[in-house]
Structure formats: structure tokens, C-alpha cells
Amino acid sequence: MVPQPFRIERVKTETDDTFTLELAPMNHDERFSFLPGQFNMLYVFGVGEVPISISSDPGTLPVLRHTTRMVGAVTKAMGRLKRGDVIGIRGPFGGNWPVDEAPGRDFVIIAGGIGLAPLRPALYRLMAQRENYRKIVLLYGTRTPDDILFRTELERWRGKFDLDIQVTVDRGTSAWRGNVGVVTTLIGRSPFDPRNTIALACGPEVMMRFAVAELQRRGVSSDRIYVSMERNMKCAVGFCGHCQYGPTFICKDGPVFRFDRIEPIFNKAEI
Amino acid sequence: MIETLEPIIREHPFFKGMDDRYIKFIVGCAKNKRYDAGDVIAREGEPADKFYLIREGMIALELMIPNRGFTTLETLSDGEIVGWSWLLPPYQWRFGVRTVRPTRVLAFDGKCVRSKCEEDHDLGYEVLRRFACVTAERLQAARLQLLDLYGASV
Amino acid sequence: MSAARLQAGETAVVEAAHLDHLFQALTKKGYAVVGPTVREGAIVYDRVNSAAELPAGWTDEQNGGTYRLKRRGDNALFGYAVGPHSWKKFLHPPEQKLWQAERGADGFTIFQEKQVHPKYAFLGVRSCELRAIAIQDKVFLQGQFVDSVYQSRREDVFLIAINCGQAGGTCFCVSMKTGPKASAGYDLAMTEILQDGRHHFVVEAGTERGAEILSELPREAAAQADVQAAENVVADTARHMGRTLDTAGIKELLYNNYEHPRWDEVATRCLTCANCTMVCPTCFCTTVEDVTDLSGDHAERWRKWDSCFTMDFSYIHGGSVRSSTKSRYRQWLTHKLATWIDQFGSSGCVGCGRCITWCPVAIDITEEVRAIRGEPGGANNSGRKEHD
Numbered sequence: 001m002v003p004q005p006f007r008i009e010r011v012k013t014e015t016d017d018t019f020t021l022e023l024a025p026m027n028h029d030e031r032f033s034f035l036p037g038q039f040n041m042l043y044v045f046g047v048g049e050v051p052i053s054i055s056s057d058p059g060t061l062p063v064l065r066h067t068t069r070m071v072g073a074v075t076k077a078m079g080r081l082k083r084g085d086v087i088g089i090r091g092p093f094g095g096n097w098p099v100d101e102a103p104g105r106d107f108v109i110i111a112g113g114i115g116l117a118p119l120r121p122a123l124y125r126l127m128a129q130r131e132n133y134r135k136i137v138l139l140y141g142t143r144t145p146d147d148i149l150f151r152t153e154l155e156r157w158r159g160k161f162d163l164d165i166q167v168t169v170d171r172g173t174s175a176w177r178g179n180v181g182v183v184t185t186l187i188g189r190s191p192f193d194p195r196n197t198i199a200l201a202c203g204p205e206v207m208m209r210f211a212v213a214e215l216q217r218r219g220v221s222s223d224r225i226y227v228s229m230e231r232n233m234k235c236a237v238g239f240c241g242h243c244q245y246g247p248t249f250i251c252k253d254g255p256v257f258r259f260d261r262i263e264p265i266f267n268k269a270e271i
Numbered sequence: 272m273i274e275t276l277e278p279i280i281r282e283h284p285f286f287k288g289m290d291d292r293y294i295k296f297i298v299g300c301a302k303n304k305r306y307d308a309g310d311v312i313a314r315e316g317e318p319a320d321k322f323y324l325i326r327e328g329m330i331a332l333e334l335m336i337p338n339r340g341f342t343t344l345e346t347l348s349d350g351e352i353v354g355w356s357w358l359l360p361p362y363q364w365r366f367g368v369r370t371v372r373p374t375r376v377l378a379f380d381g382k383c384v385r386s387k388c389e390e391d392h393d394l395g396y397e398v399l400r401r402f403a404c405v406t407a408e409r410l411q412a413a414r415l416q417l418l419d420l421y422g423a424s425v
Numbered sequence: 426m427s428a429a430r431l432q433a434g435e436t437a438v439v440e441a442a443h444l445d446h447l448f449q450a451l452t453k454k455g456y457a458v459v460g461p462t463v464r465e466g467a468i469v470y471d472r473v474n475s476a477a478e479l480p481a482g483w484t485d486e487q488n489g490g491t492y493r494l495k496r497r498g499d500n501a502l503f504g505y506a507v508g509p510h511s512w513k514k515f516l517h518p519p520e521q522k523l524w525q526a527e528r529g530a531d532g533f534t535i536f537q538e539k540q541v542h543p544k545y546a547f548l549g550v551r552s553c554e555l556r557a558i559a560i561q562d563k564v565f566l567q568g569q570f571v572d573s574v575y576q577s578r579r580e581d582v583f584l585i586a587i588n589c590g591q592a593g594g595t596c597f598c599v600s601m602k603t604g605p606k607a608s609a610g611y612d613l614a615m616t617e618i619l620q621d622g623r624h625h626f627v628v629e630a631g632t633e634r635g636a637e638i639l640s641e642l643p644r645e646a647a648a649q650a651d652v653q654a655a656e657n658v659v660a661d662t663a664r665h666m667g668r669t670l671d672t673a674g675i676k677e678l679l680y681n682n683y684e685h686p687r688w689d690e691v692a693t694r695c696l697t698c699a700n701c702t703m704v705c706p707t708c709f710c711t712t713v714e715d716v717t718d719l720s721g722d723h724a725e726r727w728r729k730w731d732s733c734f735t736m737d738f739s740y741i742h743g744g745s746v747r748s749s750t751k752s753r754y755r756q757w758l759t760h761k762l763a764t765w766i767d768q769f770g771s772s773g774c775v776g777c778g779r780c781i782t783w784c785p786v787a788i789d790i791t792e793e794v795r796a797i798r799g800e801p802g803g804a805n806n807s808g809r810k811e812h813d
Contacts, residue, residue: 002524002535026532045526045533046717046724071742086532113421143421170416172343177371180331181345182415185408189350204420210411232741234713237570240731241710242738244756247764252569268683270752 001237003043003088006064011083015147018114019079020055020067026086033061035096036121037228037256041236042066043088044081048074051233051251053118054092059128067117067149093236095256097122097200098226103132106192108220110211111140112183112203116149118228118255119202127161137164137190141183141207144169145176166190183207187214194219202228209267212259222260229254229262246271276301276377283324285352285401293394296387300380305373312353312368319356319364320382325349328374332366345412346371355402357381431636434629436647441502441617441624443643444476447585450641451546456583459515460548461508466494468508470515473548480505487594487667487778489787500624503549503617506593507777511706512547512554513561516578521728523574523713528722540574546583550611552604553596553775555586557706559610563769564709574728583634586611590658592665595778597791600670603775605662613639616655627655667778670791671798672762675772678798679763683755687796692751694786699732701780701788702757707773708732733757758793 010022025032034040034054043049050072056065070079081087099107099122107126111119126136138157142148148167157163166186168179179186184207199220201211208227215225229250234240236251243250246265248257265271277298280286286294306312306328313319315335323330330353331343344366347353356364358381388395431437439447451458460473463480473479484497485505497504526535550558562579565572586607589596598604607614612635615626627647630636702708712731717724731738734753739746747753765773774790781789 002537005532005534007532043715045528046715046721048715049713088526088533088535141421143419147421168346170419170421174340174342176343179329179346179348180343182412184415185345185412189348206415206418207420210415230741231746232737232739234711238568239565239570239572239709240712241733242712242731244733244760244764247767249768264680265683270747270749271683271756 001090003041003049003090005086006089008081008083008085008087011081014067014149018067018069018147018149020065021078021081021087022056023064023066023087023089024062025089032064032089032092034058034064034092034121036099036125037096037118038092038094039118039236039255040066040089040091041093041233042068042074042078043090044074044077045086045088047077049088049090049234050074050078051093051236053228053255055117055120057124058121059124067114067120069114090236093251094254097125097256098198098258099125100129102198103129104196105133106135106137106197107133108137108139108187108190108192108197108199108215110183110187110199110201110203110208110215111138112207112211113142113147114149115201115203115207115228116140116142119200120150120153122200123157123163127157127163130161134196135164135192136162137166137192139166139168139183139186139190141168141170141186141203144171145173145178164191182210184210184214187211187218197224199225200227201225205230212266222263223258225259226256227259227262228256276303279326279377280324283350285324285405289397290393293397296394297379297384300383301377302380303375304378305375306370308370308372308374310370310374312370313364315364315367317364319354319362320380322352322354322357322379322381324377324379325351325353326375326377328376329371330374330376331369331371333369334366341367341369345409345416352402352405354381355406357385358398358402431630431640433631433633433636435636435639436627436629436652437639437642437644438647438651439615439626439628439639439642439644441476441500441626444479444502444626446642447548447638448473448475450638451583453641454583454638455544456546457543458546458548461503461505463494467492468494468505470508470510470512470547476502479503479549484591485593487782489595489781489789490784491594491787492782499619501590501617501619503587503589503615504591506589506591506596507551507554507779509704509779509783511704511777511779512550512558513706513709515545515547516558516582517561517565517575517709518578519730521574523726523728525726526724528724533724540577542578544581544583545578546585548585549587550584550607551587551589551598551777552607553598553601553777554706555584555607555610556601556603556775557777558584560707560769560771560773560775561709563771583638584611584613584631586614586631588614588616588655588659589662590617592662592667593778593782594667595781595789596666597668597670597776597778599663599666599776600668600672600791601772601774601776606656606659611635616658618651618654618658620654627651668776668781668789668791670774670776670794672772675794676763676766678794679759682797683759685797687793688751688755690796691754691788691793692749694788695750695754696786697734697736697750697753698785699734700783700785702732702734703730704779704783705761706775706777706779707761710738712737733760758790761790762794 005026006023012020039053055067172180231243233243238249238252329348479502565575589605611631761773
């Protein structure tokens with residue numbers, strides 16, 4: 001599978017190191033579709049390829065969006081691209097968040113930093129079927145108030161759909177009137193019913209470790225917690241071997257994992 | 272007034288499992304209080320004689336940093352316990368405590384609880400054990416906060 | 426001379442002196458023959474054009490970190506075990522261009538690399554190597570995705586197996602149940618017999634096209650005595666394995682021992698040189714390199730062999746997940762013997778012994794497993810000094 005050319009229709013600066021690309025296929029026969037939680041391999045000509053989760057609404061295809069943080073050579077090069085430039089896309093790869101399988105449940109969604117981007121498609125999907133679910137809670141932690149992603153959207157969801165959103169920052173500003181503290185502290189006080197809840201978590205691995213511990217303390221069982229894991233990826237099709245995590249390949253068996261599947265190795269160092 | 276506070280205290284996870292007579296004693300030290308947004312509950316350095324259970328609202332722990340102003344270190348909200356400085360010497364608030372939103376609390380007379388704990392070490396154990404848990408959780412959270420997990424190095 | 430056309434499953438005897446007819450028959454059918462040959466003090470796999478290029482009269486002495494060629498007392502053409510090369514060199518090439526991209530006025534165009542390679546005949550494939558090929562078939566052809574490079578090369582390969590007449594110093598195919606007798610997956614299987622002044626091969630046709638090739642060679646019908654002689658050779662080899670590895674419950678053993686002190690001990694010896702992954706016939710990890718020329722308008726993507734022993738292998742924003750030697754050795758061994766089973770339904774190890782022979786510090790996979798089981802006989806059982 002070779003990268004397919006997609007044109008950048010729009011570039012949105014989200015924070016000082018995070019941006020969103022809105023993309024359209026240049027090959028007009030291309031019928032791109034995806035499930036929430038899946039990722040694409042994005043290719044910047046001559047620089048390289050990186051795995052980035054899809055962050056747009058599967059219900060508004062063919063619009064495709066990727067929200068990316070500049071952390072290395074490829075993402076920094078991508079951050080310098082402009083409207084009209086072309087990038088290559090292979091995908092979608094990986095499995096998805098279980099947002100179509102659980103009518104009648106409560107959902108608690110825990111996002112840390114850029115981790116909100118891979119969860120956004122799940123939120124869109126839940127909102128599109130809001131009547132199927134009971135309580136939906138989003139707990140979102142980020143570094144400072146300036147790093148809050150998708151602010152307008154979050155406020156719209158809070159207002160329009162019965163979505164309980166708690167945002168917290170590690171470090172406040174004098175103007176900030178919200179929570180200050182790590183996102184895991186929001187779990188204990190959140191009003192969801194652990195016996196009926198499905199939890200989705202995405203963010204730095206340390207944050208997910210502590211979030212899962214809190215969820216388990218609240219009584220959410222391991223088979224109803226889902227996390228999104230990340231490892232070095234080169235091929236995205238299970239051949240290069242880089243993304244192995246215990247017996248799983250994150251590109252094919254993940255990146256979304258039901259927690260009981262990886263529980264034996266999750267807290268082990270250097271796996 | 273005192274009759275309506277007892278079920279609140281008895282049911283709260285923090286006091287769960289406490290002996291009946293101790294619950295009654297604690298209830299005797301408790302008072303409902305209501306604050307507006309931005310009210311100062313305690314100032315950094317002041318003598319610490321009280322602790323609080325937030326019934327509804329949000330409280331910020333803050334420090335006055337000369338070039339940064341009042342800086343919030345952590346916020347606490349519904350159901351959480353505020354303040355352990357009353358329990359250990361030098362019985363002084365280490366941080367300022369200010370409401371972020373209109374907040375209702377149960378305010379406990381820490382000085383009273385403290386002296387009773389000195390007399391009755393069984394009560395002392397019950398109180399210290401519970402506060403040790405709170406402190407441990409706060410320490411864990413603070414450590415995670417320190418990691419700056421969403422920062423550039425991650 | 427037998428002239429009747431043979432069928433799959435039938436056996437014949439071919440004189441060693443007539444082996445060039447095999448080369449001719451294969452060449453006539455368009456195959457490029459690859460087989461063992463001596464080069465720079467080792468027996469490697471390369472293009473061979475005639476029987477004269479085979480390592481006649483050579484044998485190898487292998488042990489931990491040791492490989493030496495020695496002269497035999499006879500003229501056996503296949504009287505040695507396996508060398509540093511494996512057939513993955515041809516099926517899963519060390520370097521492969523995947524595609525190139527040209528920058529244009531409106532973006533770029535990608536041109537997938539056409540697969541250009543000869544139609545191979547592998548001469549002298551050991552049973553363990555047949556199994557290794559089958560294992561890589563599982564990885565590259567029978568999963569959710571198919572690797573087109575491997576598929577294209579693998580499709581037409583003609584496999585001539587050799588049943589080992591000599592066990593290698595580090596071999597343990599008997600433990601891994603992968604040999605020494607080739608049991609499946611070959612077009613032809615040969616057993617070399619040197620006895621009472623005679624030198625010939627007992628050859629079995631494994632497939633119709635194998636039978637077709639065999640039918641072109643000067644041959645005699647195989648008598649019961651010939652078949653028996655061939656079985657004796659293999660049985661003798663099986664009795665002389667250089668190593669053993671107990672595979673009972675090995676998956677659970679390794680899954681339950683991520684924190685075994687032996688990992689710390691082996692980490693004091695392992696150089697993370699990656700030799701083991703390079704010589705292992707089943708290791709398949711690769712990396713990709715995106716390169717451009719100076720103009721910046723022409724880009725290529727290359728795929729190259731990689732190893733889980735490198736620091737970069739597990740790098741994600743800011744650092745490597747497996748940065749300690751311990752974690753990388755543990756990853757390799759646990760993958761090879763345990764997680765591979767969950768991933769692909771079989772062990773990843775075929776017992777060829779290459780990793781033991783080619784490790785510069787003679788780390789022995791069979792000894793490491795023994796130590797983790799806690800059995801005596803491992804040089805350093807737990808590796809941890811306990812202080813009172």
C-alpha cells in the first residue's frame with residue numbers, strides 16, 4: 001500500500017505546538033471512511049511518515065481531520081505545511097473505540113493533553129446517538145488553559161447535549177476559574193455508575209496508568225475500560241515489528257485495547 | 272441544625288466506619304457555612320484551627336508568588352476534604368484557601384478535635400488514619416502534576 | 426536407468442557424480458539455483474552454477490561464539506550444518522526499495538517499485554530451514570495483510586531439501602520438533618549417502634513439479650535398503666544434537682518471569698550487537714528510510730532489516746521504551762519463544778543454533794531458558810548474589 005495524495009484544505013492552529021489539518025483526497029474515486037479510534041500514516045514528502053489518529057467526525061465524511069502535536073522531524077515539517085500542500089495518507093489502520101456496541105450504558109471519557117484528539121471521533125459518535133446512552137462524562141486534563149483543545153466544540157457539547165464536561169489544568173493562570181490538578185483527581189468525584197459504565201482513556205501512558213487505577217478503585221471492571229496505546233511504528237501493517245507490545249501489535253491489535261487484554265503487562269517496565 | 276448534619280457526616284466516605292460515639296463527637300464540632308465566589312477562607316501563614324468538607328462548590332489552594340500573583344496549586348470540589356495543617360504542628364496554613372465559586376461547606380473545629388485526640392488515642396488513630404489517606408492521595412496527584420506529562424519532553 | 430515419469434511421493438537414487446544434471450534441469454526451467462558455497466571461511470548461500478561450487482569435503486565445527494570450517498575425510502557435498510546466512514536473505518531481502526515519489530506542480534506522484542528478481546531454486550534447505558520458511562509464510566502471507574515483496578519472491582521458489590547427515594554443534598531441531606528429517610514443504614528432499622565406496626543421494630519427490638525435475642535426472646529406483654540407509658542417516662543425526670531446549674509450558678514460563686533475575690545477568694554479557702537477529706532465519710523486523718536527492722524533488726522509501734536490539738527500535742517522542750540491555754534481550758527471547766506462539770500459532774524458534782554460534786559472547790538461548798526454569802546445569806542459575 002503506497003501513500004495516497006490528500007490536499008490540505010485548511011490548517012488550524014490549536015495551540016502553540018498543536019495544529020489541525022483538514023484534508024481531502026485528490027483522487028476523487030477515493031472513498032475514505034474510518035471508525036473512531038483508527039489512525040492513518042501521514043507522509044510528508046521526503047521527510048517521513050508518522051501515525052496520527054483521526055480526529056474528525058466520521059459522520060461528516062468526506063471531511064478528514066488530523067490534530068497533531070509537533071514533537072519530531074516529521075510532525076514539525078507537517079506543521080510548516082500550508083493550505084494547498086499535499087501529504088500522503090495510508091490507512092485507516094487499527095481498531096476502534098466501542099461506541100457502537102453499548103446502548104444503555106454510561107460513558108466516562110478521560111483525555112489527557114493531545115489524547116483528546118483520538119477521542120473526539122468517539123465523542124461525535126456518542127453525540128450522534130445520544131438517546132442510546134445515559135450519562136456521558138468527559139474528564140479532560142491538559143497543561144495550561146492555553147492548551148485546551150477544541151474549546152468552542154466542548155462548550156457547544158456541554159450546552160447542547162447533556163454531556164458533563166470537567167476540564168482541569170496542571171497549572172492555572174490568574175484568569176482561570178476552573179479545576180487545577182491532574183485529571184485523575186476528577187475521576188473520584190465524577191457521578192457515573194461504575195457498574196454500568198464504559199470508560200475510554202487516552203493520553204500519556206503514565207496518566208492512563210493512574211486513571212485506570214482510579215477507575216478500578218471506583219469499581220469499573222477491566223473489561224469495561226479501554227485505553228489507546230502508542231509505540232514506535234514504521235509499517236502500520238504488522239510486518240516491521242516495531243509496535244509490538246507483549247504479544248500484540250499495536251497497529252493491528254490496537255491501538256485501542258480493552259484493558260483486561262493488556263492488564264498483565266500494562267504496569268511492567270520497558271515492555 | 273445538629274440533627275441534619277449527622278446523616279451527612281455519617282454517610283460520607285471519609286467518616287465511614289467510625290465508631291458511633293466518635294461520629295456524634297465530630298458532629299458536635301461541625302457547622303454549616305456558605306461562601307461566595309472569591310471568598311478567602313484562610314490565609315497562608317495563619318493559625319490553622321479548622322478543616323472543611325466541601326458540600327458543593329470549588330475551593331482553590333493558592334500561594335502568593337510575588338511576580339505571578341495568587342497562583343492556584345490545586346482545586347478541590349464536592350465531597351473533598353480541605354486542610355490538614357490543623358492536625359500537625361506548627362498548626363499553620365501552608366497555603367491560602369479561597370473559593371472559586373459559591374461554595375457550601377461543613378466547617379469543623381479542628382482545635383477541639385485535636386485536643387480530644389490527645390485525650391483519646393483511639394479517636395486520634397481514627398482521625399490520623401483518615402487524614403493520612405487524604406495526604407497520600409494529594410501527594411500522588413501532586414507528583415503527577417509535577418511530571419508535566421503534557422509538556423514538550425513527553 | 427529408470428525412464429518412467431515419477432509421481433509425487435516416489436523416491437529414486439541419484440549418483441553424486443550426476444548432480445550437475447539437477448542444475449541443468451533447473452536452469453532449463455528458468456530457475457536461478459542458490460545453494461551453499463564456501464566464501465571467506467564460512468559456508469554461505471549464494472548463486473551456484475554447478476556441483477563443483479558446492480562445499481565438497483568441508484564440514485563446520487560450531488559452538489557458542491565459534492564457527493570454523495574443517496576438512497572432512499570424505500567428499501560429502503552437504504556434510505555440515507547451517508552457516509550465517511539463511512534463506513530469508515532471498516525471500517525477505519535485507520534492503521528493498523518500496524517506492525519512489527516525484528514532486529510535481531501539484532503535489533507528488535508515487536511509483537511503486539516493480540518486483541524484479543529471479544525465479545529461485547533453493548538447493549540444500551535443511552528441515553529447520555523449511556520450517557523457518559513456513560513460519561515466515563505465516564507472518565507475511567497468512568495474516569491480515571500480505572507482504573507483496575515476500576509474496577512475489579516466494580511464489581515460484583523451488584525447494585530442494587537436504588536431510589541432515591550431520592548434527593551441528595549448536596543444533597537442537599529435535600527439541601523444537603523441526604527436524605532433522607524434512608517432513609513437508611519441499612519439492613525434492615535428498616539424503617546424502619556415503620557408504621562402502623558409494624556416494625549417492627536418495628531423493629524423494631515432494632510435489633508434482635519436484636517429480637518432474639527428478640524424472641529428468643539419471644537415476645535408479647530406490648530399493649528398500651536405500652530408503653533404510655537414508656532413515657539411518659537421519660536417525661543418527663537426531664542422536665547427536667548439540668543442544669536441547671525443553672519447550673514444555675515455555676510460553677507460560679516466560680510470561681510469568683518478566684522480572685526473573687536472569688534477565689539482569691544476561692544483560693551483563695549481551696552487547697546488543699544484533700548478530701542473533703541477523704542470522705536468525707525467522708527474525709523479520711524491518712525499518713523504513715525515507716530519502717531524497719539533493720534537488721529535493723525525488724524521494725524514495727526503502728525497507729531495511731532492523732533489530733529489536735537497537736536503541737532506536739522502540740523510540741517514541743523523547744526516548745526509547747526499551748532502553749536497557751535487559752529489556753531488549755528479554756524482548757527478543759520472549760518474542761522468539763513465547764509471544765510468537767500467541768501471534769502466529771507456533772514457536773518462532775526452529776532450533777538451528779545460529780544465534781548461539783554467532784553470538785560474540787556465546788550467549789546460549791537454551792541455557793538462558795534453563796536458567797529461567799531454575800534448573801541446575803545453567804552456568805549461573807539465578808545470576809543474583811544473595812546477601813545475608
